[in-house]
Amino acid sequence: MLKKEQNDLLAQTGPGTPMGRLFRSYWIPALLPEELPANDCPPVRVKLLSERLIAFRDTDGRLGLIDEFCAHRGISLWFGRNEECGLRCPYHGWKFDVSGQCVDMPNEPEHSAFAGKVKLKSYPLVERGGVLWTYMGAPEQQPPLPEWEFAMVPAAHSFMSKRHQECNWLQSLEGGIDSSHVSFLHRGDLKTDPLFRDAPGNQYNLSDMRPVFEVVESPGGLHIGARRNAEGGRYYWRITQWVMPSFTMIAPRGGHSVHGHFWIPIDDENCWTWSFDYHPTRPLTGAEVAAMQAGKGIHARVIPGTYRPVANKDNDYLMDRAAQRAGTTYSGIEGFAMQDQSLQESMGPIIDRTKETLVSTDSGIIMARQRLLRAAGALVDRGVTPPGVDPVHQRIRSAAVVLPADQPFNEGARDAMIAQPGVAPATV
Amino acid sequence: MGFGIWDLGFGMLSESARASSAAEARFRIAGGAAVARQIKVVALDPASDRLVSALGREDWRAVSFFTSADAAAGGRLIPNVAPGDLVVMVAAVGAAVPAAALVGRACSDRRVPTATFVVRPPSASDAALSKTLAQVRPWSLMLLILSDPTYVEDILRSFR
Numbered sequence: 001m002l003k004k005e006q007n008d009l010l011a012q013t014g015p016g017t018p019m020g021r022l023f024r025s026y027w028i029p030a031l032l033p034e035e036l037p038a039n040d041c042p043p044v045r046v047k048l049l050s051e052r053l054i055a056f057r058d059t060d061g062r063l064g065l066i067d068e069f070c071a072h073r074g075i076s077l078w079f080g081r082n083e084e085c086g087l088r089c090p091y092h093g094w095k096f097d098v099s100g101q102c103v104d105m106p107n108e109p110e111h112s113a114f115a116g117k118v119k120l121k122s123y124p125l126v127e128r129g130g131v132l133w134t135y136m137g138a139p140e141q142q143p144p145l146p147e148w149e150f151a152m153v154p155a156a157h158s159f160m161s162k163r164h165q166e167c168n169w170l171q172s173l174e175g176g177i178d179s180s181h182v183s184f185l186h187r188g189d190l191k192t193d194p195l196f197r198d199a200p201g202n203q204y205n206l207s208d209m210r211p212v213f214e215v216v217e218s219p220g221g222l223h224i225g226a227r228r229n230a231e232g233g234r235y236y237w238r239i240t241q242w243v244m245p246s247f248t249m250i251a252p253r254g255g256h257s258v259h260g261h262f263w264i265p266i267d268d269e270n271c272w273t274w275s276f277d278y279h280p281t282r283p284l285t286g287a288e289v290a291a292m293q294a295g296k297g298i299h300a301r302v303i304p305g306t307y308r309p310v311a312n313k314d315n316d317y318l319m320d321r322a323a324q325r326a327g328t329t330y331s332g333i334e335g336f337a338m339q340d341q342s343l344q345e346s347m348g349p350i351i352d353r354t355k356e357t358l359v360s361t362d363s364g365i366i367m368a369r370q371r372l373l374r375a376a377g378a379l380v381d382r383g384v385t386p387p388g389v390d391p392v393h394q395r396i397r398s399a400a401v402v403l404p405a406d407q408p409f410n411e412g413a414r415d416a417m418i419a420q421p422g423v424a425p426a427t428v
Numbered sequence: 429m430g431f432g433i434w435d436l437g438f439g440m441l442s443e444s445a446r447a448s449s450a451a452e453a454r455f456r457i458a459g460g461a462a463v464a465r466q467i468k469v470v471a472l473d474p475a476s477d478r479l480v481s482a483l484g485r486e487d488w489r490a491v492s493f494f495t496s497a498d499a500a501a502g503g504r505l506i507p508n509v510a511p512g513d514l515v516v517m518v519a520a521v522g523a524a525v526p527a528a529a530l531v532g533r534a535c536s537d538r539r540v541p542t543a544t545f546v547v548r549p550p551s552a553s554d555a556a557l558s559k560t561l562a563q564v565r566p567w568s569l570m571l572l573i574l575s576d577p578t579y580v581e582d583i584l585r586s587f588r
Contacts (some may be wrong), residue, residue, distance in 0.1 A: 001460070001585075001586060001588040066512040108455065212570070212571075213570050213571070214573070215571070215573070217573065217575050240547045313442060313445040314441065314445050316442045317444060344446055345444075346444065348448055348449075348450070348452075349448070349449070349453070354460065355459070355460035356460070357460065357461055358587055359541070360514060360569055362586075363543065363570045364570055366582075367583070370579060370582050370583065406562055408561050411554065
């Protein structure tokens with residue numbers, strides 16, 4: 001449990017809040033490149049960290065992420081004309097470039113210099129590894145571009161999707177570092193999902209429902225090791241990586257691709273769930289990409305033209321009680337992604353953590369909260385750069401390994417937890 | 429699926445949409461579930477005594493604290509510890525902690541879950557950590573390796 005003030009602090013990420021300042025220390029995913037597919041394409045409304053913004057790609061292909069509303073009369077620039085290297089408000093013709101600078105003010109006297117004195121708030125928007133990233137903090141503290149391995153491998157090696165999740169970012173993240181729910185909620189899909197099935201390690205998950213956990217602080221966040229019994233007195237370890245503030249990487253299964261998430265606050269009651277799959281040493285196959293596009297693995301089918309899942313709260317997530325009874329799915333909801341999202345949204349927009357009853361297997365969640373609270377406090381009080389900003393903290397991997405019983409996972413899998421170009425992931 | 433009045437017209441909400449709204453959160457049962465958990469915290473070595481003893485002087489509900497001297501006198505400790513719903517052992521890196529097996533075995537026999545917090549100062553070596561882990565791992569369902577002893581209190585406070 002948390003005190004109410006701790007819960008509020010962790011949940012709120014708007015401007016000026018401690019967690020808002022923390023999130024504004026990082027490059028965060030903002031859009032998929034497909035949302036701005038061509039020069040002078042329609043602009044896109046973006047809300048991140050409780051700030052309303054507009055994204056556009058100008059005539060020269062430059063990317064802009066600026067205040068959504070015209071400086072003149074507050075018109076949404078979503079109605080704007082994206083033309084001739086700027087976004088022009090349709091009300092009186094004021095035009096803004098990708099930096100937010102007003103470059104034309106046609107309803108002012110000719111040769112007026114006033115346009116040069118009007119500038120909308122803007123943030124950098126940079127394409128890397130199949131994601132348009134933004135940094136919403138102080139310009140003088142902008143960190144190096146992100147170096148997550150999925151964003152550094154050739155494009156054919158990776159796949160990224162996003163979906164709208166209608167609840168606070170933290171309860172979504174906490175699902176990503178809660179390894180103990182997999183043996184229950186997802187047990188049906190381990191056997192059937194094309195991106196998970198047939199991995200030798202799956203048998204350990206299904207035969208040992210009570211894993212033993214070890215949680216170790218890492219430079220960027222936590223290593224969370226879940227240990228299950230394997231043959232010959234050895235242990236099967238699944239090592240999840242959490243890097244602040246909201247990156248998780250799930251242990252791989254057999255020869256399948258590696259995957260994980262970011263949870264990025266839209267506002268305090270909504271977030272984007274970003275889901276990546278990649279393989280460090282080979283391109284994804286056509287069948288794998290087709291499965292990901294079809295919502296298999298950790299991805300979800302979305303309503304065409306939107307990023308809202310087809311199964312959502314308005315249709316009770318397509319609950320199938322017969323499948324639940326038959327054990328085809330444990331919860332009655334189809335697919336890993338919506339199994340998680342349905343339960344996390346059922347907690348309400350922001351879960352009241354003063355009422356929860358945590359047990360020892362929740363220690364990863366408890367430690368993550370404590371690290372976030374301390375990092376936010378250190379940033380606000382002393383200006384300490386939080387863990388996870390340094391690209392070194394991002395060059396990590398999850399791992400699945402079988403180790404001798406007396407070997408700590410963070411020793412036995414030390415090399416496997418570091419991203420090394422050209423080296424295959426450690427997996428069972 | 430049941431139908432309510434909210435299902436009867438355009439724009440009406442499904443049960444899940446209505447139930448997970450902020451408006452509906454007002455009607456959740458006030459207060460948490462009734463939980464009568466007993467937590468026992470045991471220092472496994474003299475280096476952890478100071479930390480555990482200091483915690484014991486603070487205000488806790490249903491949390492009891494025991495020193496390494498209590499642990500060494502296992503016969504007297506076990507009747508106090510084993511009835512707990514969660515036993516937390518605290519160890520310092522590099523320490524010899526034979527009491528881990530004593531407490532852990534008693535908890536295992538009685539199906540009491542155990543968590544062990546190993547406090548690792550920055551100067552501690554991997555070898556020293558491994559030595560301690562080897563002693564506590566067989567008896568810990570949850571093992572946390574902590575860089576800062578103040579985490580111990582924060583984590584304990586998380587268990588209502």
